[in-house]
Amino acid sequence: MTPTELPLFPLSTVLLPGGRLDLRIFERRYLDMVRDCSRSGGVFGVCLIVRGREAGEAAVPAAFGTIARIIDFSTLPDGLLGITVRGEGRFHVARNRVRDNGLIIGQVECLASDPVLPVPPQPGTVLQACRAIAEPWSADRGSPRPPARPASSRLPEC
16 A cells, blocks of 8 residues: 555554544644544554653654544633544554654555454353352352451561
């Protein structure tokens, strides 16, 4: 597939194809990116941060990410712009550059979608087994055993 340029939004979380992610937009570079995407119907890429932080200087993004399409806008209680994005497809970043405003532009190649596989019938059997194990606890005692004490409270026992 032909490489294409895509603005990248490095985050400390991941977006998967088909997933949704709510974002708070407050840095000028990302406000400009959202404006451009909303005007053109464009998309941007979400990549996990390899090095750096979400805010401030441009972070180093992972070599793989997910295409994000804005599906909703809102004004958050603190007055910031909120957007909701939906993950569409995966991509590989061949190389990237940082604009003067700090926005990372990646030269990306879209990846083929993973095949959708049917769920085998075994998980139903596992679920039934878990229910059978948990049922005596809930029927005889009202609830499972109480939670264990924190490890710090057991240190004198060592």
